[in-house]
Amino acid sequence: MATLGMSPADKQAVDAFRKDVVEPSMSKLVVIDFWAEWCGPCKALGPVIEKVTDDYAPKGVLLAKIDVDKNNFIASQFQVRSIPTVYAMFQGQLVADLTSARTESQLRAMLDQILRQLPISGEAADAEAELEPLIAMGEQVLADGDAERALAIFDQIAEMAPDHAVVAAGRVRALTTLGRHDEAQGALDAIQGDAAKAPEVERARAALSLAREAQPVGDLAGLAARAAANPEDMDARYELAGGQMAAGDREGAAETLLAMVRDDRAWNEGAARQRLLKLFEVVGLEDPWVAGQRRKLSQILFG
Missing domain, CATH: 3.40.30.10 (Glutaredoxin)
Incomplete structure (x- = not known):
């Protein structure tokens, strides 16, 4: 000017x-x-x-x-x-x-x-840049199966950023993995406002819901044999999928649920498909594994 x-x-x-x-x-x-x-x-x-x-x-x-x-x-x-x-x-x-x-x-x-x-400089942007590697560490530790250590990491980050949706969601998923479902629900309920609508929080909510409904099975091999011998017993197959998820066998759970959708997609008001979609959300919709499973589901539904 x-x-x-x-x-x-x-x-x-x-x-x-x-x-x-x-x-x-x-x-x-x-x-x-x-x-x-x-x-x-x-x-x-x-x-x-x-x-x-x-x-x-x-x-x-x-x-x-x-x-x-x-x-x-x-x-x-x-x-x-x-x-x-x-x-x-x-x-x-x-x-x-x-x-x-x-x-x-x-x-x-x-x-x-x-x-x-735009590359705007602000307090929030600077703080976010500091948190990113710490959050990534917590996520990696949780993915590696050490939920106890992951929870400790997310607890430390939460002291730095108590209202951070991604951090809160990480704590909920770590608590869920440890089986501390009531604590996980309390942590979810404490997330307020727009943060409660964040995709990461929705993922944590789905993980807790799935963990509560996917009950461990004492004799998983026996249940699998029973379900294989009688494919029309959809209740047994559904219980098997839950047991597989509880045991951390997402591959087996996905195969069981996909087969159920293929055989009777309307069973129990589409319960198998809904559980499968919830599993996808928990793993992460951008995960390559989920992308592959979604293609299989699409082939069953529309192929």
């Missing part, structure tokens, strides 16, 4: 804009709200913008309010022809027009989309 030939007042406004908006935008996402005291819609939208940007401040979002009456030159440089006009700036460039967002949910959705695409 050139200052040559401007009045002292305009030059002062430009200098202030550079300091308050352009410079912070080098590392943060600056939401610029062009408004005026006499503008009714501005007064309605202003509190919404202020609340959302305040909530998003830890993510690297900053609000700059520009009174067009006091900063007419700045407004003209951005070709503001009506108010409210709301832009997002990053590294000195406008990256989005947020004017159409008139509700909290709309503005949050637009900001979430922008933040996913």
